[in-house]
Amino acid sequence: MSENTSIEPTDNGLHVLDESAFLAATSEAKGRYGRFNLAVIGNSGVGKSSLVNAVFGRDLAEVGRGLPVTRGVNYYHDDSLGIWDVEGFEIGSEVSPAAMLREHLETIAKRPVDEQISVVWYCVHATSDRLTPADIAMIRELDAAGLPVILVLTKVDWNKNPISGKYTVSKDLEQFVAWLTDPHDNDQPITIHYQRVILTSTRDRNGKGSGHGLGELVTETLALAPETDKDAFRIAQRLNLPWKRELARPIIAAAATAAATVAATPIIVADAPVLAPIQLGMMGRIAAIYDLELKTMMSAGALAQVGLQITGQALARSFLKVIPGAGNAINASVAFALTTATGEGWMRLCEQVHTGKLDPEQVANMWGAYAPAALDVIRKVAQQKIAR
Numbered sequence: 001m002s003e004n005t006s007i008e009p010t011d012n013g014l015h016v017l018d019e020s021a022f023l024a025a026t027s028e029a030k031g032r033y034g035r036f037n038l039a040v041i042g043n044s045g046v047g048k049s050s051l052v053n054a055v056f057g058r059d060l061a062e063v064g065r066g067l068p069v070t071r072g073v074n075y076y077h078d079d080s081l082g083i084w085d086v087e088g089f090e091i092g093s094e095v096s097p098a099a100m101l102r103e104h105l106e107t108i109a110k111r112p113v114d115e116q117i118s119v120v121w122y123c124v125h126a127t128s129d130r131l132t133p134a135d136i137a138m139i140r141e142l143d144a145a146g147l148p149v150i151l152v153l154t155k156v157d158w159n160k161n162p163i164s165g166k167y168t169v170s171k172d173l174e175q176f177v178a179w180l181t182d183p184h185d186n187d188q189p190i191t192i193h194y195q196r197v198i199l200t201s202t203r204d205r206n207g208k209g210s211g212h213g214l215g216e217l218v219t220e221t222l223a224l225a226p227e228t229d230k231d232a233f234r235i236a237q238r239l240n241l242p243w244k245r246e247l248a249r250p251i252i253a254a255a256a257t258a259a260a261t262v263a264a265t266p267i268i269v270a271d272a273p274v275l276a277p278i279q280l281g282m283m284g285r286i287a288a289i290y291d292l293e294l295k296t297m298m299s300a301g302a303l304a305q306v307g308l309q310i311t312g313q314a315l316a317r318s319f320l321k322v323i324p325g326a327g328n329a330i331n332a333s334v335a336f337a338l339t340t341a342t343g344e345g346w347m348r349l350c351e352q353v354h355t356g357k358l359d360p361e362q363v364a365n366m367w368g369a370y371a372p373a374a375l376d377v378i379r380k381v382a383q384q385k386i387a388r
């Protein structure tokens, strides 16, 4: 895992950490989780980019790592997310929209495995009164290609009842939704191959607010994603933090167990950095879950500084003080508690960066604010041990 991590004592007796264990763990984890690919289909201006932005917290198109794969089809991606942006289709073009979409899907199917579509958001403006035959034919093509389709109604105009706080939509939209739930044509029931209908908005009618229906959109997208792509989706999206914690906690538990194993023979505090490779590896994996590219966001020096602060002896010394009889040696249960607390603190710090509340430049300075919380955890563990 981390044979290449070198830890060298400096003049002042502290240790300088090599951040390679951290970086290796991040890139290994990113590679393992892979990329989530979403196809977003809909007419120009229907709100596709706004939706992607609201759910994934970034506009890949703006970042500009896209390539026009074929006319009307663009692929944008970063490590964890790929977006197939498929334009709506002009009425009156020579080929039918469905035939054109089929061609697009064939083109996409020939692309590498890590670009293949997991889920489709088929976007329709909420003021439409029904799906057109072209929409229905296109959704059939998607279904025939084995793709799960969410029918996303965009730019829904919600009315909030000032007394009950309940959100309602217009009568027209209610009728459209009723039709979508039980579609028919001239009184004949018809089958349209979407799995879900979800009403969304990314802002209110004044262009403000944070949107509505987006939580349901991510929940249903996760539910429909193939099993192998679910973790990639949990990582790529930015709306649901508990999913990320669920991914991070087993990593913390595994690192804590590994640290306890190393400390089965108690470690003298001066040698505490022997736990550093384990803790840095854990931190690197957690950073991957929060989709943080700390390598590009922070200088190597700053990263090493964070590593030093977190796994360094200052913390080790201070927590040993709160454990009666520990002396200056770290035993298995202390190593376990320290690693758990470090992981929890780091997870919270990653959340802050991930949600934009903390500038990555500040990570090195801010760790101090998270370390006391780590100490609290250690104190609790110590107290439990004493009580037993």
Ligand SMILES: Nc1nc2c(ncn2[C@@H]2O[C@H](COP(=O)(O)OP(=O)(O)OP(=O)(O)O)[C@@H](O)[C@H]2O)c(=O)[nH]1
Binding pocket: 042, 043, 044, 045, 046, 047, 048, 049, 050, 051, 154, 155, 156, 200, 201, 202, 203, 204, 205, 206, 207
């Ligand atoms: N009122 C309201 N306006 C929205 C909403 N979502 C997007 N818009 C606006 O609609 C316009 C088009 O949104 P985009 O997200 O660029 O639509 P698009 O489908 O990506 O458009 P193209 O890339 O041109 O095909 C923008 O001016 C947005 O501000 C919404 O939920 N409510």
Ligand SMILES: [Mg+2]
Binding pocket: 048, 049, 050
């Ligand atoms: Mg767009």
